[in-house]
Amino acid sequence: METxxxxxxxxxxxxxxxxxxAEKLTSLMNWRARLLKLDGIDPVIAPDGSLDWGTLADADPAAELVFLGLMEDGAKDPRACFAQVTPAMIGSVAPPNPRLWSAMGMLSPTDLAIYGGARSLVDWHARHRFCARCGSPTTLAKGGWQRNxxxxxxxxxxxxxxxPVTIMTVECDGELLLGRQPRFPPRRYSALAGFVEPGESLESAVKREVLEEAGVKARSxxxxxxxxxxxxxxxxxxxxxxxxxxxxxIDETELDDARWFTREEVAHAMSGAEDGAFIxxxxxxxxxxxLKWWLAR
Incomplete structure (x- = not known):
């Protein structure tokens, strides 16, 4: 799917x-290096609607610096980009709230990709300061892509x-199975989804989740x-x-509802119409x- x-x-x-x-990383921490500004782990938006960047001089002296990668900016050498993990950061496993959605809605696809990768990486560091094997403190390694x-x-x-999470649409007689979780806004329906469990293939995870959540046997x-x-x-x-x-x-611990929708109902909902069968x-x-892919087939 090209999109x-x-x-x-x-x-x-x-x-x-x-x-x-380590020597090369240190050499990249020069006056041209950039520091991604974050509010906790949320993005800071510049006046022009892009990600806001500072320099390493803006970093908390007690922070760990995570190397995000190199950015081309027209100069002879690309600029090194970093994010900081401050001692006060605690990370978050919560879904995005409306304020965060609004902030991300201002970003270009490139900026959104940069922020998404940085958020995941910084959040992981904030939540893994101690060894899962023995409980001792861990330290940043490989520019932030490892902890020891x-x-x-x-x-x-x-x-x-x-x-890994499988998210899937299921089709039967030209209609599409969609469900709604309790946390969804009113009338919002979406594809069913669930984490892949140890020892499962993607195909097995799809079939298991659809059967568990909606009682439907999926194939192909x-x-x-x-x-x-x-x-x-x-x-x-x-x-x-x-x-x-x-x-x-329906597994009522997972879903509020699940329904089959016709192609016409899906197309109407995807058009943004307020009187659609669902949002x-x-x-x-x-x-x-x-859903867009299914309609275009």
């Missing part, structure tokens, strides 16, 4: 070969985590598109599947693109 999906894109050159080179245990008898290495799972989702650090793996029976049995997922979400 721009929120938080996806190559906003920065991540330059993995530089991360492990300080206990000489442990020396565990920890890496930023990404949680196909991949459509993916989206990094920095709340806190998931990879949404968009899929489409088919079913042979429309009988729904479509927002353009930020990969679910929006799944």
């Amino acid at each position: 721009t999906i929120a938080f996806a894109g190559a906003g920065l050159d991540r330059t993995d070969h530089i991360r492990a080179d 245990c300080t206990n000489d008898r442990c020396k565990a290495e920890h890496f930023p985590r990404v949680d 799972v196909e991949y459509v598109a993916s989206q990094p989702w920095p709340f806190p650090s998931s990879l949404m793996i968009g899929c489409h599947a088919y079913a042979d029976d429309k009988t729904i049995v 479509a997922p927002p353009p930020f979400a990969v679910a929006h693109h799944l």
